[in-house]
Amino acid sequence: MSMMRKTAASFPLLLAMAVFGQVPVPDTIDEAAAQRRGVPVEQVQLENAIRENATLKKQIADIKDRLSIVNSDIDRAIQIKLNQDLPEWSADNLPLEKILDRISQQNAMHWIIHWKALQAGGIEGSMPLTVNLQGVSIRAGLNAVLSAAGEKAPLDFVIIDHVIHISTKADLAACLAASKANLTGLPAGPQPNADAARKVEDQLSAVIFPAEFVAENQPLERVINDLSDQAHLKLSVDWDALKTAGVERTDLVSLDVRDIPLRSLIATILFRPDAQSALDFALIDGAPRISTRAELAKIAAVVPVPAGLPAPTAAEKAAARSRAVSVMQVQLEGVVQGNNTLKNQLSDLKGPSKITRTGG
Numbered sequence: 401m402s403m404m405r406k407t408a409a410s411f412p413l414l415l416a417m418a419v420f421g422q423v424p425v426p427d428t429i430d431e432a433a434a435q436r437r438g439v440p441v442e443q444v445q446l447e448n449a450i451r452e453n454a455t456l457k458k459q460i461a462d463i464k465d466r467l468s469i470v471n472s473d474i475d476r477a478i479q480i481k482l483n484q485d486l487p488e489w490s491a492d493n494l495p496l497e498k499i500l501d502r503i504s505q506q507n508a509m510h511w512i513i514h515w516k517a518l519q520a521g522g523i524e525g526s527m528p529l530t531v532n533l534q535g536v537s538i539r540a541g542l543n544a545v546l547s548a549a550g551e552k553a554p555l556d557f558v559i560i561d562h563v564i565h566i567s568t569k570a571d572l573a574a575c576l577a578a579s580k581a582n583l584t585g586l587p588a589g590p591q592p593n594a595d596a597a598r599k600v601e602d603q604l605s606a607v608i609f610p611a612e613f614v615a616e617n618q619p620l621e622r623v624i625n626d627l628s629d630q631a632h633l634k635l636s637v638d639w640d641a642l643k644t645a646g647v648e649r650t651d652l653v654s655l656d657v658r659d660i661p662l663r664s665l666i667a668t669i670l671f672r673p674d675a676q677s678a679l680d681f682a683l684i685d686g687a688p689r690i691s692t693r694a695e696l697a698k699i700a701a702v703v704p705v706p707a708g709l710p711a712p713t714a715a716e717k718a719a720a721r722s723r724a725v726s727v728m729q730v731q732l733e734g735v736v737q738g739n740n741t742l743k744n745q746l747s748d749l750k751g752p753s754k755i756t757r758t759g760g
Contacts, residue, residue, distance in 0.1 A: 442728045449735040450710075456742040475559050481509065482539040490532045496549050497525030500566070503545070507538050510657045511557065512668065514567035514575075521553025521568045561667040562660050575671070600683060603633050604663040612658040613665060621649035623669060624690070631662055636684075638691035645677035645692050666690075 430448070434441040487506055491499050497513075504510060515525060529548050533541040546555035546566070553568045560575060567575065613630065615623045621637075628635045639649060657665060670679040670690065677692040689696065712720075712727040716734070720727040 440726065440728060442726060442732050446728055446732045446735060449732060449739060453735055453739050453742065456739060456746060460742065460746055475562060478559055478562070478564065481507075482542075483537050486533055486536055486538045486541040488534040490530075490534070492530050493528040494530075495525060496523070496527045496529055496545070499529060499531065499545055503533075503538070503541060504656075508658075509538060509564070511564035511566050512655055512657075514565065514571055515654075516674075517567045517571035518553070518555070521570075523549055523552060523555070523568075561671065562664040563657055563668050600633065600688065603631065604661065604666075604688070612656070614656045615653050616656075617652045617654050619649060620647070620651045620653050620669075623653045627665065627669070633662070634687055635666075635681075636687055636689045638689065638695060641691040641695040642679065645675045645679065647672060647675050647679065 430441050430444045433444045437444075484507070486503070489502070489506070491502075494502075500511075500513065518524070527549055529545065531545055531548055533544065536544065542557060546557065549555055550568075553570070555566065556569045556572055557564050557566045558572050558576060559565075565572065565575060613627065615626070618626075621639075624635055624637060642648075653669065655668060657668060660668075666681055666688070670681065672679060677694060679690065680693040680696055681688045681690045682696045683689075684696075710731065712731060716727055716730045720730045723730070
């Protein structure tokens with residue numbers, strides 16, 4: 401009987417919380433289950449919310465797996481392009497930089513050259529090379545040029561975020577390691593306007609227009625502003641956080657890319673393996689915000705709830721005491737808030753353009 405009185409007494413508070421959008425109103429099924437089991441109705445709601453949390457996370461993971469097909473197709477297109485025949489051409493004592501530019505322009509191939517890493521390995525863009533590129537693929541021709549130039553430090557190229565990067569093998573290994581920890585898709589932050597957030601996601605997934613974006617030794621701030629203007633998308637930058645990572649507004653950026661999604665272009669601009677902290681971007685309040693991953697995680701991360709009925713934390717107990725409510729009510733609020741965030745993420749991911757494979 402005492403348990404029933406506790407359940408009934410808690411109902412008005414749960415109803416008030418539900419009016420403000422924090423937790424759902426207990427329905428007759430929840431109440432019946434609570435009465436049958438002799439437990440508070442908020443316990444039944446908490447258990448249901450935890451199960452919903454696990455379901456939402458699985459749905460998000462499934463869609464992200466489907467989205468990876470699109471990314472694979474972009475990289476596959478680059479690999480196919482690399483296997484195409486290279487027009488016959490010979491270079492006699494031409495600078496390395498000009499040879500790479502010639503191959504790029506002749507074959508509509510676009511890459512980022514890590515000149516700083518090459519120079520650290522004793523390789524300059526002015527290094528004269530003589531190569532005979534006849535009857536070979538673009539891949540083989542590029543390998544031949546990099547092999548001829550890499551006597552002091554072995555050179556190679558890899559695809560990172562749908563863009564070819566050329567550098568020393570040691571630098572590329574570090575870049576690949578950094579890319580796994582960078583721009584892996586932070587969870588979306590608070591999204592009061594899901595429709596606006598979905599439109600931004602569509603923009604981020606679309607190929608940039610005009611299709612080419614070029615920056616030649618331009619300050620990072622100007623490059624971001626130019627991209628923002630060209631894409632008609634406001635990019636918010638936390639320059640204070642970037643400064644703590646050793647990245648300044650005046651840092652020079654050079655790149656020449658085309659036919660890649662806006663998301664990948666932003667990733668390319670932010671890909672800075674020499675930064676003290678990895679840079680990233682996430683949707684916060686419906687707009688992309690650029691900062692360090694650590695700062696974005698504070699805003700966007702959703703704290704996972706373990707399966708089963710979780711033990712209350714010290715913070716939850718303290719919050720319950722200060723508000724004169726049960727610990728379960730505090731836990732329920734937290735799980736419901738997390739579920740609402742996951743629902744926004746799921747809604748953002750469900751745009752039809754994001755899960756359509758290109759090709760057959």
